[in-house]
Amino acid sequence: MKPPSRRAVRRCSWLALPAAVALSLGAVGQASYSAFSSQTSNTASSLAAGTVVLADDDTGSALFAATSLKPGSSGSRCIAVTSTGNLPSTVKLYATGAATTKSLATYVSWTVTQGTGGSYSSCSGFTALSSGSSVYSGTLSGFTGSATAFGSGVGTWTPTGGASETRTFQFAYAVSSTAPDTAQGGTATFGLTWEAQNS
Amino acid sequence: MQEPRLWTWRRLVAVTLARSLLVGLLGLAAWGALPAAVGWHPTTVSSGSMMPRLHVGDVAVSRPLGAQVPPLGSVLLFHDPDHPGRLRMHRFVRLDDDGLLVTRGDANAGDDSTPVPLGTVVGIGTLRVPWIALPVVWSRAGDWAFLGLVAAGLGLLVVVASSGRDRTFADDDGPDEPDDGEAGRGTGPGTGVPAPREGDRWSAALRRGAVLVAAGLLIATLADPAGAAFTSKTTTTASLAASSSYTCASTVASMSPYFYYRMDETSASTTAATDSSGSSRTGLYSQTGRTPTTDKPCVNDTGGAMTYDGSNGALASPGLSGGMPSVFTESIWFRTGTQAGGKLIGFGSSQTGGSGTYDRHIYMANSGRLYFGVYNNGVKTVSSPAAYNDNVWHLAVGSLSSAGLQLYVDGKLVGSDPSTTAGEPGTSAYMRVAYDNLSNWDSTPTSAYLYGTLDDAAFFTTALTADQVLSLYTAASR
Numbered sequence: 001m002k003p004p005s006r007r008a009v010r011r012c013s014w015l016a017l018p019a020a021v022a023l024s025l026g027a028v029g030q031a032s033y034s035a036f037s038s039q040t041s042n043t044a045s046s047l048a049a050g051t052v053v054l055a056d057d058d059t060g061s062a063l064f065a066a067t068s069l070k071p072g073s074s075g076s077r078c079i080a081v082t083s084t085g086n087l088p089s090t091v092k093l094y095a096t097g098a099a100t101t102k103s104l105a106t107y108v109s110w111t112v113t114q115g116t117g118g119s120y121s122s123c124s125g126f127t128a129l130s131s132g133s134s135v136y137s138g139t140l141s142g143f144t145g146s147a148t149a150f151g152s153g154v155g156t157w158t159p160t161g162g163a164s165e166t167r168t169f170q171f172a173y174a175v176s177s178t179a180p181d182t183a184q185g186g187t188a189t190f191g192l193t194w195e196a197q198n199s
Numbered sequence: 200m201q202e203p204r205l206w207t208w209r210r211l212v213a214v215t216l217a218r219s220l221l222v223g224l225l226g227l228a229a230w231g232a233l234p235a236a237v238g239w240h241p242t243t244v245s246s247g248s249m250m251p252r253l254h255v256g257d258v259a260v261s262r263p264l265g266a267q268v269p270p271l272g273s274v275l276l277f278h279d280p281d282h283p284g285r286l287r288m289h290r291f292v293r294l295d296d297d298g299l300l301v302t303r304g305d306a307n308a309g310d311d312s313t314p315v316p317l318g319t320v321v322g323i324g325t326l327r328v329p330w331i332a333l334p335v336v337w338s339r340a341g342d343w344a345f346l347g348l349v350a351a352g353l354g355l356l357v358v359v360a361s362s363g364r365d366r367t368f369a370d371d372d373g374p375d376e377p378d379d380g381e382a383g384r385g386t387g388p389g390t391g392v393p394a395p396r397e398g399d400r401w402s403a404a405l406r407r408g409a410v411l412v413a414a415g416l417l418i419a420t421l422a423d424p425a426g427a428a429f430t431s432k433t434t435t436t437a438s439l440a441a442s443s444s445y446t447c448a449s450t451v452a453s454m455s456p457y458f459y460y461r462m463d464e465t466s467a468s469t470t471a472a473t474d475s476s477g478s479s480r481t482g483l484y485s486q487t488g489r490t491p492t493t494d495k496p497c498v499n500d501t502g503g504a505m506t507y508d509g510s511n512g513a514l515a516s517p518g519l520s521g522g523m524p525s526v527f528t529e530s531i532w533f534r535t536g537t538q539a540g541g542k543l544i545g546f547g548s549s550q551t552g553g554s555g556t557y558d559r560h561i562y563m564a565n566s567g568r569l570y571f572g573v574y575n576n577g578v579k580t581v582s583s584p585a586a587y588n589d590n591v592w593h594l595a596v597g598s599l600s601s602a603g604l605q606l607y608v609d610g611k612l613v614g615s616d617p618s619t620t621a622g623e624p625g626t627s628a629y630m631r632v633a634y635d636n637l638s639n640w641d642s643t644p645t646s647a648y649l650y651g652t653l654d655d656a657a658f659f660t661t662a663l664t665a666d667q668v669l670s671l672y673t674a675a676s677r
Contacts, residue, residue, distance in 0.1 A: 003205045003206050003207055003208070004206045004207070004208055004211045008211065009206055009211060012211050012214070012215045013214075013215070013218065015215055015219070016215055016218035016219045016222055017222060019215075019219040019222075019223070020218075020219050020220075020221075020222035020223035020225070020226050021223075021226060023219065023220075023223035023226070024223050024226030024227045024229075024230055025226075027227060027328070027329055028227065028230045028326060028327070028328050028329075031257070031327040031328065031329045032325065032326045032327045051306075051431070052430065052431045053431045054431040054432060054433045055433050056433040056434075056435060058435045061435075062435065062436045062437060062438065063435045063436065063437040064437040064438060064439060065437075065438050066438070066439050066440065067440045067442075068440070068441075068442040068673060069439055069440060069441045069442060070441070070442050070445045070499055070676075070677050071445055071499065072499075072677050073677055079435060081433060085431065087246075096434070102441070104439065104440075104441050105439075108439060140439075149280070149281070149312060149313040150280075150281040150312050150313060150430075151280055151281040151282070151283075151313060171437075173439060175439075175441065179441070179445070181445060181446075181449060183441055184441060184442065184443055184444055184445055184449065185440075185441060185442070185443035185444075186440075186441045187438065187439065187440045187441070188438070188439045188440075189436070189437070189438040189439075190436070190437055190438075191434055191435070191436050191437075192434060192435050192436070192437060193312065193432050193433070193434045194432065194433050194434070195312050195430055195431070195432045196430060196431045196432075197281060197282075197430045198246060198248075198430075
């Protein structure tokens with residue numbers, strides 16, 4: 001076969017431009033269509049290359065369901081939270097839907113301690129971290145008022161994502177011995193959320 | 200000069216492909232970066248939380264919202280509420296009650312925990328340029344091996360694309376046009392020998408440099424990351440409820456007692472017994488036979504209790520207007536180890552000494568069992584199966600009403616008689632504590648005086664419910 005002529009070479013060199021334009025137009029157009037024209041999300045967690053996954057061991061039960069509290073009443077319980085995601089993440093603890101009547105939350109002290117061992121069914125075996133074990137210490141109203149979202153949440157746990165990690169949180173409440181009679185019959189209810197976001 | 204080599208078709212195809220790829224890549228980068236010139240916002244997708252719609256390394260270009268309200272289901276770029284200074288690109292799924300936008304990563308199991316106000320939305324996702332910013336992601340993650348591979352690949356493309364400059368043509372048909380750019384470079388007019396001029400070389404180098412700088416600028420424009428919000432949550436709940444009454448005193452007070460003797464007096468000789476019912480129906484202690492003590496059944500309460508000696512100690516109320524009550528509840532805390540029994544609380548026709556009419560009383564038999572009864576054409580009693588002379592605080596409560604006789608110990612009903620609904624009538628009635636006549640009652644104890652410690656004697660003109668009786672008892676503990 002005859003080798004390409006000068007004209008053929010020159011024409012081919014111009015061919016590169018429209019080919020490239022078509023390539024990029026096609027790629028961007030198609031990709032944009034599939035990414036942004038769909039108005040609904042599809043459940044695709046299995047497709048995700050990386051995930052963060054968080055679970056606790058309360059099996060749906062409440063952390064506390066205490067009634068007939070009086071000045072001086074106290075209680076504590078542990079919950080073990082496990083991170084099984086494969087992305088490094090930051091875990092924050094915060095309160096949701098907090099409600100109190102008769103200002104009871106003002107008269108309840110609230111401490112959150114992190115450590116290892118222990119579980120929802122029993123705190124036995126719980127060991128606080130040797131340093132930085134205190135996650136929160138103050139009044140319940142202070143906690144539910146300040147830690148209300150991931151951004152304002154408390155905690156220093158940062159799972160690496162390399163392997164499953166479990167951390168146990170010990171919660172303790174105590175009704176102040178000086179709680180006034182005006183707090184009689186008061187209630188304090190709230191949700192606790194641990195949220196992991198990849199970092 | 201060596202013999203010039205000729206172009207081949209195979210080389211021509213390779214060169215053309217390589218050039219197309221290179222220019223195409225530049226074009227992609229331009230798609231990602233150039234919209235910035237008209238105020239659109241290109242960002243690099245840095246996490247897979249929108250998989251499979253957006254992939255890590257994509258460039259997503261958002262156009263400003265302007266006055267437009269984003270449609271439900273659109274993908275929005277907004278300031279990350281959880282990480283100041285970061286951008287997040289997630290789907291807008293609904294408005295919450297406060298009018299905030301609830302967003303969600305397609306690959307996440309749940310909505311983002313913090314809804315965002317409309318004002319934080321930077322733009323609405325419009326263009327997706329696939330993969331083009333992968334080098335940005337790799338360099339941020341330190342994946343130098345990938346970067347090196349890509350650089351090598353690009354280098355190879357450049358080499359292939361620019362090869363053939365030194366090739367000559369098999370024929371030289373047709374008139375020559377002047378050299379034009381990277382394309383038809385290489386030959387002087389009318390000759391088959393490559394003879395690039397000096398000026399051409401310089402301008403080619405300039406062009407190449409300009410392209411490199413432009414490419415670098417494009418890549419740099421793409422370095423703004425968005426995403427980074429894979430999330431997972433786990434939750435629990437807590438509820439704390441304070442007792443409606445912290446103390447025995449407030450619990451009793453909430454039930455409107457007619458007499459309420461807390462026996463907190465600290466004098467063994469003063470005979471006035473303070474009535475805490477609010478009506479100052481001051482009671483009368485015996486002058487002897489009793490000792491104040493700091494012992495008490497109600498740990499949350501102030502004050503103490505009164506110990507009676509089993510031979511002289513007693514307490515009585517003033518006369519009850521209207522005479523003997525037909526509907527009532529009486530209640531008293533006691534702690535005793537006596538084997539001789541005695542009266543805990545009841546009604547008599549006299550304020551002191553043994554009454555002529557005496558019923559509506561709770562007393563302890565020698566066995567330690569409690570009896571509660573009235574006189575109604577005969578002695579009518581109910582009794583507890585268990586004994587309570589165990590030196591531990593107990594609460595005894597008896598009530599009479601149309602529901603009959605009911606005896607509670609420690610908040611639980613231990614005996615009842617629905618058929619007995621009335622006691623012995625009488626116009627003179629005093630509430631008697633620790634002593635009164637007990638002659639001829641069931642299991643009459645050896646002693647009418649009780650030897651033991653008593654506290655919080657209360658009398659109500661209603662029949663308390665079982666729940667009220669239970670709360671009287673639970674008020675004592677913490």
